[in-house]
Amino acid sequence: xRRTVATKVEPDAETAGRPLPDDRLKEILYFLKLARYFDERxxxxxxxxxxxxxxxxxxxxEGTHVGVxxxxxxxxxxxxxxxxxxxxxxxxxxxxxxxAQFWGRIDGYLRGRDGNSHIGDWYGHRTYAVMSHxxxxxxxxxxxxxxxxxxxxxxxxxxxxxxxxxxxxxWHEALNISAVFRLPVVWVVNNNQFxxxxxxxxxFAVPTIAERGAAYGIPGVRVxxxxxxxxxxxxxxxxxxxxxxxxxxxxEAVSLRWRxxxxxxxxxxxxxxxxxxxxxxKDPVKNFERYLKDQGVVTDEDVANIQARxxxxxxxxxxxxxxxxxxxxxxxxxxxWVEDGYWVGEPGRxxxxxxx
Amino acid sequence: xxxxxxxxxxxxxxxxxxxxxxxDGQATYLIAIAEALWEEMERDERVxxxxxxxxxxxxxxxVTEGFIERFGPERVMDTPIAEETIVGMSVGAAMEGLRxxxxxxxxxxxSSGFDxxxxxxxxxxxxxxxxxxxxxxxxSGGGVRAxxxxxxxxxPWYAYAGGIKIMCPAFPSDAKGLLKxxxxxxxxxxxxxxxxIYRRIKEQVSEDPEFLVPIGAADVKREGSDVSIITYxxxxxxxxxxxxxxxxxxxxxxxxxxxxxxxxxxxxxxxSIEKTSRALVLxxxxxxxxxxxxxxxxxxxxxxxxxxxxxxxxxxxxxxVPFSPPLEDAFLPQIADIEAAVDRLAGW
Ligand SMILES: Cc1ncc(C[n+]2csc(CCOP(=O)(O)OP(=O)(O)O)c2C)c(N)n1
Ligand SMILES: [Mg+2]
Numbered sequence: 001x002r003r004t005v006a007t008k009v010e011p012d013a014e015t016a017g018r019p020l021p022d023d024r025l026k027e028i029l030y031f032l033k034l035a036r037y038f039d040e041r042x043x044x045x046x047x048x049x050x051x052x053x054x055x056x057x058x059x060x061x062e063g064t065h066v067g068v069x070x071x072x073x074x075x076x077x078x079x080x081x082x083x084x085x086x087x088x089x090x091x092x093x094x095x096x097x098x099x100a101q102f103w104g105r106i107d108g109y110l111r112g113r114d115g116n117s118h119i120g121d122w123y124g125h126r127t128y129a130v131m132s133h134x135x136x137x138x139x140x141x142x143x144x145x146x147x148x149x150x151x152x153x154x155x156x157x158x159x160x161x162x163x164x165x166x167x168x169x170x171w172h173e174a175l176n177i178s179a180v181f182r183l184p185v186v187w188v189v190n191n192n193q194f195x196x197x198x199x200x201x202x203x204f205a206v207p208t209i210a211e212r213g214a215a216y217g218i219p220g221v222r223v224x225x226x227x228x229x230x231x232x233x234x235x236x237x238x239x240x241x242x243x244x245x246x247x248x249x250x251x252e253a254v255s256l257r258w259r260x261x262x263x264x265x266x267x268x269x270x271x272x273x274x275x276x277x278x279x280x281x282k283d284p285v286k287n288f289e290r291y292l293k294d295q296g297v298v299t300d301e302d303v304a305n306i307q308a309r310x311x312x313x314x315x316x317x318x319x320x321x322x323x324x325x326x327x328x329x330x331x332x333x334x335x336x337w338v339e340d341g342y343w344v345g346e347p348g349r350x351x352x353x354x355x356x
Numbered sequence: 357x358x359x360x361x362x363x364x365x366x367x368x369x370x371x372x373x374x375x376x377x378x379x380d381g382q383a384t385y386l387i388a389i390a391e392a393l394w395e396e397m398e399r400d401e402r403v404x405x406x407x408x409x410x411x412x413x414x415x416x417x418x419v420t421e422g423f424i425e426r427f428g429p430e431r432v433m434d435t436p437i438a439e440e441t442i443v444g445m446s447v448g449a450a451m452e453g454l455r456x457x458x459x460x461x462x463x464x465x466x467s468s469g470f471d472x473x474x475x476x477x478x479x480x481x482x483x484x485x486x487x488x489x490x491x492x493x494x495x496s497g498g499g500v501r502a503x504x505x506x507x508x509x510x511x512p513w514y515a516y517a518g519g520i521k522i523m524c525p526a527f528p529s530d531a532k533g534l535l536k537x538x539x540x541x542x543x544x545x546x547x548x549x550x551x552x553i554y555r556r557i558k559e560q561v562s563e564d565p566e567f568l569v570p571i572g573a574a575d576v577k578r579e580g581s582d583v584s585i586i587t588y589x590x591x592x593x594x595x596x597x598x599x600x601x602x603x604x605x606x607x608x609x610x611x612x613x614x615x616x617x618x619x620x621x622x623x624x625x626x627x628s629i630e631k632t633s634r635a636l637v638l639x640x641x642x643x644x645x646x647x648x649x650x651x652x653x654x655x656x657x658x659x660x661x662x663x664x665x666x667x668x669x670x671x672x673x674x675x676x677v678p679f680s681p682p683l684e685d686a687f688l689p690q691i692a693d694i695e696a697a698v699d700r701l702a703g704w
Contacts (some may be wrong), residue, residue: 052501052681053501053502104679112678112679112680113503113676113680114503115503118503131504133505164436167436168436169441195436203437326681332683
């Protein structure tokens with residue numbers, strides 16, 4: 001596979017041969033562990049019937065999600081899907097407000113109007129509020145990128161979708177237009193090898209998604225999505241390329257969806273050996289932790305501290321979510337028009353619980 | 357919601373198998389729909405199915421579980437996520453004599469094939485005289501905490517396009533008989549399966565392979581004399597519950613289940629109004645320009661002299677179906693709302 005973009009950030013003397021300074025590497029480990037722990041705990045709550053709605057696990061794909069989101073600056077925007085909550089957390093969404101959304105509470109980012117990972121925080125963390133239809137955010141990312149280009153702001157839009165979503169017409173329209181206008185956008189495909197029950201081979205007939213870049217005249221790169229630093233390196237390069245005005249890049253990050261499509265799905269269609277191989281040798285969280293230990297960047301104690309922080313944040317988030325009130329039912333029609341002011345004012349809170 | 361509390365994870369789609377008929381011959385709505393598909397696939401080998409995850413996985417709601425084993429991957433086609441082409445390919449296959457039945461994982465995603473539906477499927481026969489026996493089917497409707505993109509009632513969008521018969525059955529027997537009719541019909545049809553009903557409602561369902569329910573015929577599900585409730589889909593079940601409560605208070609409600617929302621069975625609607633002189637139009641699509649808007653207009657236009665009260669509509673506001681339970685409950689018409697509306701009408 002032809003690589004047209006360098007895959008590693010150049011190490012320098014200050015970082016002792018590693019691609020990033022130690023504190024940033026530790027931060028990456030924190031996001032990986034946060035994602036994994038959140039995913040596991042939420043699934044347990046779902047199974048116990050203590051979580052309403054649906055869950056879409058991103059387990060096994062943390063390297064992709066953390067890697068690409070970490071490559072963005074605060075002013076860059078992110079256009080994710082249902083699968084990409086980890087990317088939104090890495091972009092800075094507050095865990096407790098994410099959890100309030102899962103429980104349909106007013107303090108969730110969308111004030112109870114949507115649930116689970118169909119979340120976003122446009123004015124705060126520059127993330128687009130996920131909509132289900134696939135890949136409906138791709139064309140929208142073109143528009144944000146167009147605005148950055150017009151303004152000469154140097155900002156970049158980065159959109160993620162799954163392998164399956166690349167079969168949809170608007171995916172191709174968006175790539176083509178972005179190439180024609182040389183938009184500052186990065187296209188990420190989280191290839192977790194399955195679209196619900198459908199394997200790659202039944203979704204497309206090309207060997208890789210990355211090589212489709214050639215059809216639009218843009219570089220396409222395939223990376224190991226379980227290696228967070230490799231993903232970060234490629235994404236960072238693509239973001240900088242877009243920022244320079246050199247146009248879009250397509251990144252295919254390959255991993256495996258460890259869990260079912262959603263909480264209800266036992267995913268019996270995923271070959272056992274494939275799953276075992278990924279869980280045993282391609283665990284993005286464990287592998288990165290081991291790398292940092294081998295490099296002497298973290299000690300066992302550091303790792304334990306990170307884990308303790310993640311545990312605590314989850315428990316606090318859970319408590320916060322359950323203490324947050326439901327939206328006021330009478331507000332159901334508000335927010336349809338700008339003029340009603342619902343989204344710029346304080347929302348109504350139904351009686352009962354008080355937010356902490 | 358008084359009918360049944362929906363628990364966690366009830367967004368609808370399930371890991372559970374579709375299940376079987378009970379010993380007593382009762383079938384759920386889900387099973388009845390699967391039987392209709394199975395029987396028509398057996399009867400006519402031109403019939404085939406296409407859609408996302410319908411083969412090996414058996415569909416997001418397990419409607420087509422076991423079909424690929426019986427009919428093979430040529431007739432139970434797992435497709436890429438490509439709704440425009442799923443519809444367009446169905447049209448082309450129908451032009452060449454096949455009878456496609458396309459499944460949408462949720463009726464919400466029909467909008468991803470909007471152009472092929474509203475431009476091609478709806479208009480082709482009128483312009484060029486080529487029949488298109490295509491069935492588009494998918495789970496619609498709310499009340500299961502599945503929020504904006506998994507709860508839509510899209511029937512008005514496609515009714516407005518014209519040229520497509522649209523069915524929204526409320527009972528297993530109607531679902532089975534109507535789907536079989538739709539597959540045999542030479543016109544395009546859209547068959548909307550209310551996901552709230554799938555596993556909740558069961559009844560005795562005919563096993564006769566020639567059991568059909570006519571498209572375009574409404575059905576009186578409960579006789580009454582004071583007020584007509586004209587409705588369809590999951591709202592039929594709420595109306596039936598409300599009617600029970602109203603009967604306790606001496607108010608007799610008649611329930612007209614439209615079954616097919618386009619074309620409308622005006623005759624059955626008007627006959628009921630002649631009897632009761634009062635109309636509550638209850639529907640789950642949006643209030644503004646929803647299916648009930650047309651029903652109300654028909655009544656106002658054609659039954660004016662029989663009316664003792666203005667026609668009342670009860671339907672959700674024109675905003676996306678919200679997730680948070682108190683918001684969704686406020687969004688959907690509830691049994692108490694139905695009773696209150698009927699009380700108002702009965703007061704005239
Ligand atoms: C247009 C459209 N059709 C169907 C669906 C239903 N659906 C939700 S997720 C999914 C599979 C997506 O697979 P992929 O793009 O690989 O993303 P993943 O879930 O694996 O991250 C499908 C078919 C949808 N969301 N949008
Ligand atoms: Mg996938």
